[in-house]
Amino acid sequence: VERNQRTTGRGSSNVAKPAARQLEPSALGSKSLLGILALLRSDPLEMLRRALREPEDILRLRAGPETLYLLKRPEHIRHALVDNARNYEKPRRMIAALRMILGNGLVTSEGSFWLRQRRLAQPAFHRSNLASFAKAMAAATEHMLDGWMPAVDQQRPFDVAEEMSALTLRIISETVIGESLEDDVRRMGRAVKTANTYVHERGFSLFPLPRRLPTSKNRLFRRETAALDDIIYRIIEKKRAHPNGSLDLVTMLMGAKDAETGESMSDEQLRDEVMTIFVAGHETTATALSWTFYLLSKHPEVERRLRTDVSTVLAGRLPELEDLQRLPVLDQVIKESMRLYPPVWILGRSALAPDEVGGVALPRGCIVIMSPYLTHRLPELWDNPEGFDPSRFVPEGTRERPRFAYYPFGGGARQCIGDSFAMMEAQLILATVLRRVHLSLAPWQRVEPEPLITLRPRYGMAMLASMN
Numbered sequence: 001v002e003r004n005q006r007t008t009g010r011g012s013s014n015v016a017k018p019a020a021r022q023l024e025p026s027a028l029g030s031k032s033l034l035g036i037l038a039l040l041r042s043d044p045l046e047m048l049r050r051a052l053r054e055p056e057d058i059l060r061l062r063a064g065p066e067t068l069y070l071l072k073r074p075e076h077i078r079h080a081l082v083d084n085a086r087n088y089e090k091p092r093r094m095i096a097a098l099r100m101i102l103g104n105g106l107v108t109s110e111g112s113f114w115l116r117q118r119r120l121a122q123p124a125f126h127r128s129n130l131a132s133f134a135k136a137m138a139a140a141t142e143h144m145l146d147g148w149m150p151a152v153d154q155q156r157p158f159d160v161a162e163e164m165s166a167l168t169l170r171i172i173s174e175t176v177i178g179e180s181l182e183d184d185v186r187r188m189g190r191a192v193k194t195a196n197t198y199v200h201e202r203g204f205s206l207f208p209l210p211r212r213l214p215t216s217k218n219r220l221f222r223r224e225t226a227a228l229d230d231i232i233y234r235i236i237e238k239k240r241a242h243p244n245g246s247l248d249l250v251t252m253l254m255g256a257k258d259a260e261t262g263e264s265m266s267d268e269q270l271r272d273e274v275m276t277i278f279v280a281g282h283e284t285t286a287t288a289l290s291w292t293f294y295l296l297s298k299h300p301e302v303e304r305r306l307r308t309d310v311s312t313v314l315a316g317r318l319p320e321l322e323d324l325q326r327l328p329v330l331d332q333v334i335k336e337s338m339r340l341y342p343p344v345w346i347l348g349r350s351a352l353a354p355d356e357v358g359g360v361a362l363p364r365g366c367i368v369i370m371s372p373y374l375t376h377r378l379p380e381l382w383d384n385p386e387g388f389d390p391s392r393f394v395p396e397g398t399r400e401r402p403r404f405a406y407y408p409f410g411g412g413a414r415q416c417i418g419d420s421f422a423m424m425e426a427q428l429i430l431a432t433v434l435r436r437v438h439l440s441l442a443p444w445q446r447v448e449p450e451p452l453i454t455l456r457p458r459y460g461m462a463m464l465a466s467m468n
């Protein structure tokens with residue numbers, strides 16, 4: 001098979017370029033293109049693993065009414081997310097499904113509206129503001145660990161994936177939203193999980209049933225999102241009644257005024273942004289942590305070293321932001337875990353006008369898909385791609401790789417707004433947990449990634465904890 005040309009898409013304009021190639025649909029080892037469609041829906045990770053083995057850098061896949069182009073290489077991904085990002089928007093169908101829960105918040109909006117909201121929200125995620133969150137992150141983790149103690153005494157396993165979800169949700173509400181949701185945390189966690197599955201199913205289904213039909217799934221979704229709305233509108237109402245001038249996101253957004261009209265945000269708009277942060281900002285980090293604990297349990301030598309480092313540096317204290325510099329392996333372990341199990345495993349864009357990437361013609365309206373799960377395993381970029389080796393992320397190693405060899409947070413203008421928040425949070429949680437306990441996987445636990453909106457452990461992550 002002819003290899004696609006490896007151009008960066010930024011060739012000099014006075015050199016005559018060869019005409020872009022039209023790609024034939026790839027069957028990825030299936031006997032038929034219908035087989036591929038079935039695979040895309042039933043086992044997308046297997047589809048990605050097969051795509052990884054194909055010699056072409058760009059694959060064309062037909063999925064029902066849509067034509068997908070899968071980009072594998074960093075420079076092609078950079079083309080879609082950065083160099084020619086103006087030609088792309090998030091795919092309408094995917095966004096329509098997400099809007100059912102997120103409304104028109106940062107993740108789902110486009111154009112000038114998105115830009116305005118992004119500018120308003122940015123200061124809440126600024127490094128200087130993040131430092132003030134460190135204490136709350138470590139304290140919430142310590143509180144969770146106290147709750148683990150009966151299970152530790154009785155040698156009873158518990159689901160670390162659920163624990164991480166509840167913890168990151170609590171942290172998001174206390175820090176970014178500025179509200180402690182003591183009683184509502186588990187309720188919200190459950191609602192977000194239901195919504196996640198429902199939205200994913202609709203996003204991937206070719207013929208979703210109308211939302212108004214009283215099917216049990218539709219009813220459950222409506223009930224759970226109504227419960228979420230209820231909690232969020234309560235927060236907004238309370239903050240409007242008692243403004244306290246704090247730097248949390250809701251207060252900042254509430255105080256923001258449109259430069260031209262002088263109007264401030266409606267309750268509905270605030271609801272959309274708060275819901276977006278709740279959903280985008282907790283399951284992702286929780287997933288990254290669940291996989292990290294799993295990988296550490298499979299690599300006891302790395303775990304032992306990290307636990308020793310943590311206890312030496314902390315000497316019995318809770319971790320603070322400054323400690324992270326002296327514990328660089330925390331960052332490396334989390335990055336390596338997100339290389340193998342990127343919480344956001346696929347990104348999609350649709351082309352507004354015809355384009356060309358790597359010598360291949362992309363028609364107007366096609367969907368371009370990029371998968372960190374796949375690119376993070378390209379053998380020409382990563383030695384022993386399936387192996388867990390945090391030392392890949394020592395600063396020298398990181399500098400040697402091209403941008404978009406590694407992109408768990410996406411890139412370009414739509415790069416994750418919470419990336420620094422998430423990295424700081426994950427490191428503080430990991431240090432606080434390792435300071436007190438050692439975790440091992442329950443012997444019967446089946447482990448498999450489930451590619452929903454985030455790449456969750458399909459059967460949960462039952463683990464046993466013992467005191468250090």
Ligand code: HEM
Binds near residue numbers: 285413417
């Ligand atoms: C390990 C944790 C996280 C991962 C892997 C992750 C990943 C991502 C990725 C890949 C995108 C880009 C999606 C695209 O371009 O299609 C994104 C966007 C976003 N993320 Fe995260 N995220 C994480 C944590 C967070 C946190 C903690 C927050 C908030 C507190 C957050 C809020 C957002 C928002 C609001 C967007 C949309 C940004 C925009 O389009 O302007 N994320 N995230």
